Amino acid sequence: MKPNILFIFTDQHRHNVMGCAGHPLVQTPNLDRLAAEGARFSNVWCQSPVCQPSRASVITGQYTEDLGMFGNTGDFDPEWPTVIQAIRDGGFETASIGKTHYHGMPGRETLDAEDAPYDLRRYSSFVGGFGWDYVLEEFDKYVHPSRRLRTPYTDYLAGQGSSLLQDYREQIKSVFRLTPDHWRGETSVLSQEHDLTSFLAREALTWLGEREKDKPFFLKLAFVQPHVPLIDDPDWADYYRDADIPLPNQAPPAATNDAWQRYVDKLNSHSQVRTMSDDFIREGTRHYLGMVSLIDQKIGEILAHLEATGELANTWIIYTCDHGEMLGEHHLWAKQNFYKGAVQLPLIVWPPGGCEARVVEDLVELTDVTATLADVAGVDAPEKCRGSSVLAALDGDDVGREFLRSRIGAYSAIRNAQYRFTLDVDSGTPCELFDLMADPGETTNRVDDIAMRPVVEQLQRRLSS
Known part of the structure; x- marks a missing residue:
């Protein structure tokens, strides 16, 4: 039988916030293990430093210009051929658990509508049309404050028989302001057990345990964090509480022409980090590290399950994300620019049983991940895929390209x-x-x-x- 594929996809994970990438503070022993037994790619670019276009590129292998998608608006085109369809047609049972963002971001006027709740669960059939046999769809935490939004996670919190859902919504609402408070770091009112990352990991473990075993699996586990809001669980918040966070380079070059000034103005209007104090940046970074560490902890639980069932020895693991995070560098937070912090990604490829550790410095794009997924599955990449498989790098071969491209707006x-x-x-x-x-x-x-x-x-x- 073909090997399984575990595709772990996070949201807004800065490329160097892993122990294996040299970060001096963050605890990521499970990602470090995968890197020590696989290949870590150190020069990977996303096709767009914003969520939805980047995610469109990774399932199609196409550039945002090809798809006509330049921001978080609109739904994906059901006619797009995807690598997921090719993998499913190749004999795999496919599942997507977490954030796909194949649909447009709901506006606040939609979320607050009085006639009907915005029910994210209704997107399951739409998302499934891109090649998924099973879909559990989640979304960014910052849309949850609306009492009108319903997701599997809000259903879970509501079912706990206490005020968890209300407490959670009130906390998220307090930081969702699109002002500097939007980037404020806080400790969650929820315990680690009830954190969204923990919920998604449990759902993945449930699916792995209950699925039919007559086919290999392709599971995309798409964690919503470490995307803002910067709210981590109490355990990891306590761990990093006294961490001495070094300040990033905060000296943006001055604009010298009108086009550049318009670009800089757009960046500043998005993150407004120029008004933040050093302590504000340090505190936000502490909570960001906590979110990354919880993701790593849950990856460890998935690995332990696969080891216990004997499936790890026949499973490829690919870890990456949609775009990076500035963490205060260049007076910027979040993404939506082309500085290294926003556009560069972590990428780890771990073959069944592991291999000699390699750090690959070749230039790689997110579209190459598309081609790599197809290669691992033994199927053809989508016809218009612009990427090339990077698997040869595991044997020490050159897989780099001469140029990398990205687009936003x-x-x-x-x-x-x-x-x-x-x-x-x-x-x-x-x-x-x-x-x-x-x-x-x-x-x-x-x-x-x-x-x-x-x-x-x-x-x-x-x-x-």
Whole structure:
């Protein structure tokens, strides 16, 4: 029988917030184990530094430009061929547990509507149409404050026979303001047992235990965290309470042209981190680390289950996410920009039984994960997939590409081994050029440097091709 595939997909996990990636504080022993027995890729770009377009790319293998999706709006097109369909047709039992975000984000006017609750469970058949046999759909925690939103998780909390759901909603509501409070770190009013991450892990364990064993499985376990709000469970909050958090580089380059200024203004309007104190950033980071550590803890429980059932020896594990997190770097929080913190991803590939540990520095895109999933399953990638499998890297072979691309709204970016370039697509005006070798912290924008004009022109032509 073909090997199983466990695809663990998180939301907004900064690429270097893992012990195996050199973070000095975060506790991630299970991700570290997978990296020590597999391949960790250190130069992976997402196709968009925002949730929905990036997730569209990973199931189709296409760029956001191909799909016409540049933000968190609209539903995925049911006509898109996906790698999930190919895997299911290849004989796998497929399941999606957690956040898919194949549907548009509900607006607050929808969530607060009086006529009917916004019932996320109704999306199961829609999501299933992309290739999933089983769907348990969840969404970002910050939409839960509405009394009108219903999800499997809110049903679970409501069924506990206490005020858990109300307490939870009130806490989320207190930080969902789209002001600096939106990034405030807090300890959850819920115990670890009732945390959304714990709930999703239990649902995954239940599905693994109850599924039919006559087929290999393809399980996508999509944790909603460490996406904002920055609220972690009390156990991990206590662990990191006194952690000495180093402050990130907070010196954004000054804009030198109108197109760049518009870009910078857009970034600032999203995160507003310029108004935050150093202590505010440190506290938010502590709670972010707590969310990552709880995810890692639950990954350990999944691994233990697979070991106990004997299935781990016949299971591929691929870990990645949709985009990164700035954590206060460059005076920014969250994503929606092309700095390394927002656009670079963690990626670990663990083959059944493990392999010699490798750190792969080749340039890789999220579309390559699409092709890798197909390769692992022994099926063809979707016809229009732009990615290439990275499995050869496990044997030490080169799998890198020359250029990486990403897009958000009216801005596109491209990078190669040395440079990262951003273009205002609407006006055709260059916004950013960073020499990543001379300036890995991306602190000096050279887009208006006359000496760099040939580089700007070359990358702009490549981006437009």
